[in-house]
Amino acid sequence: MLSTTAQQCPFVPGGEAGGAEAGRARRAESNEGQPTLSFEKNTPYVDYAGIDTLLGLQRPRTAEPAESAFIIATQVMELLFSLVRERWEAARDALEADDVPGALAWLRRACNAQDVLNDSWGLLADMTPTEFNRFRDSFGEASGFQSYGYRKLEFLLGNKSAAMIRPHKAMAGVANELADVLERPGLYDAALRLLHRRGLPVPADRVERDWTQDYEPSAGVEAAWTAVYADDKPGNDLFLLAEALLDVAERVTRWRHRHLVAVKRTMGAKPGSGGSNGLTWLSRNAEQDVFPELWSLRSSV
Structure with missing residues (x-):
């Protein structure tokens, strides 16, 4: 009953x-x-x-209409940073638990969020330098470089640097969150540890290392991934993982290039508001490969 x-x-x-x-x-x-x-x-x-x-957070400081688009685009990106981070962290944790199907599902979802994130640059695509100049002074030293949401993504990708926590030292909660991401294995680290557990020749210094240090390319890691690509049958979950990681990496590169082009279009080679040299800084970042061995092995397979 x-x-x-x-x-x-x-x-x-x-x-x-x-x-x-x-x-x-x-x-x-x-x-x-x-x-x-x-x-x-x-x-x-x-x-x-x-x-x-949410709508109350849009508070332009000038009468320039383009400033509203700039603020909204920035806020949309910050929300999407958070969503991408959640999905990358879920994928990393699945890999650490030997759950490759779960990791693949989270990586697919992350790519969907990354596509929306990349498309959000379209909100600023028609901004002219004269429009930007009319409100640029209003935000002073504010810069996307200071985004702790984006910094978490870079840490998860393996671009580690304790110095990058320094801008947030007055925000104790944020600094602690960044330190936690800095000190844990990133998404790619988790993938390499999984390969090692599967018996592939990942060097020992990539299985256990100081996770606070920036990831450096390794010939041994490239050899391990090359062995994975030697068996490209659909049933090889490690091959599927490699391609899913490359999907993530490619979208990161697209994001960086779109950022570079947006800045070049609106302000040219002027110094950045946060103290950087603007285009030079962004160009260097855009040229840096994410998950480097997954790119370099393509020259030899």
Whole structure:
């Protein structure tokens, strides 16, 4: 015999989920299929997603219309940094747990988020240098270089540097979060450790090392990946992992190039607001391969 709760929730017997589903069905029936139009307070949509708070964060400092697009694009990117990070961390943790199918699923989801992230540069694609000049002084020394959300992504990719935590030292919580990512294996480190556990010749100094140090290319790692590519059958999960990682790496490179082009278009070779030399800094970063051995092996296989 069904429990009292189950009898009250015929759509999904038992549990709170069934009760919620039954409630939605009753509302739809009462509304004759039309959306609810009357609420005593904020709409549930506004409360759930914090829409009032979100829109209240767009506070241009000048009358230049392009500044609104700049702020919105920046905020969209920050939200997407967080989503990409969550998915890369989930993929890393799956690899550490020997769950390659799970890691592949998270990497696919990360790539979807990266595609949206890269497309967000389109919000700034039509900004002219004169428009940018009319509000640039208003943000002073603010620079995307200071984004701790983006810095977490770089750390997860293996671009480690304790000095990059320094700009956030006055933000104790943020500095601690960055230090945690700095001190743990990154996404690529987790993949190499998995290869080692599978019996591939990954050098010992890539299996256990000082994770706070920047990743450096290794001929031994390239040899291990080359062995993976020697068996490119669809059933080889390590081959699928290699290609999924390269999908991630390629999208990172696209992001960097789009950043470079956006800056070149809006301000040319002027110094950056955060103290860098602008285009030179970005060009150097754009030329740096992510997961380098997955690129270099293509010259020899």
